[in-house]
Amino acid sequence: MPCPFCEAPPGSETLVADLVECRVVLSPQQGCPGWCILILHEHVEHLDALPLNRQNAVFAEVARVARAIRGVFPTHGAGGGPVRINYECLGNQTPHVHWHVIPRHADDPDPRNAVWSWPAERLRGDAGPAARAALAQRIREALRTTDVR
Template sequence: MSQNDCPLCRRDAAEDVIWHNDRVRIILVAHDLHPGYTRVIWADHVAEMTQLQASARNEIMNAVWLVEAMQRKVLRPHKVNLAEFGNMVPHVHWHVIPRWEADPLFPEAIWASAPGRAPQAIQAWHEEKSRIDALLPVYREALHGALAAIR
């Protein structure tokens, strides 16, 4: 995949960018089942972490860890999943996904098929998701401020 074909090289106008500099962009992913899902994207078209210089690896990982810390502090998930695949888009990027025991796929990966849930469990998730959705603006602001303070 060339830079011209790479969806992560081209900034989508619809992206919800929380923060960026010349090397890293952090976006809030619009995902109905996974509020707070955040992606940390390295700016250059590089497929593997080991292709980055050590300082670049440190920079992107520090951003990933800061995203996780802000998710834990503000959104208070039960667990945070970190993933770096690049199978579909060979461009270094990290998925930082807060998870709650009530979410429709927990404990499975977010890409798994949803297990069956009782109506009470579905209702509990809707209530939890409403609470989380109300915190997303606070999360965005806290994350933006934390990133701006260290750069």
């Protein structure tokens, strides 16, 4: 079965960073600004198929990206940044280990529920290509100085 993550055409993703285990891309869905997806570099269908040290390394990268996003959107800043981060590893639609790191901002219209039932337009958000590139750059810069140790 073709895998959209393994076969993503060059330039089709907004790359944030290449980490040791995962590449970090800005989700095409920016209804929650800063939403990132960490995609394991190689095609592995199940997280538990990885040795424990690699599972831990993947999750350390997930937490590092979350911390970087929280740095880009300070909770008490003018934008009222993320009050919550949702971490989701589903695989129902794309069975290749990946994590969604979804900042749930103070202005979230439905803060008590997962985002998946949102209408497509709300999920997509209204950030154009330039705004997406600028956001990816800000998260990339935050990642440079973010470590979870």
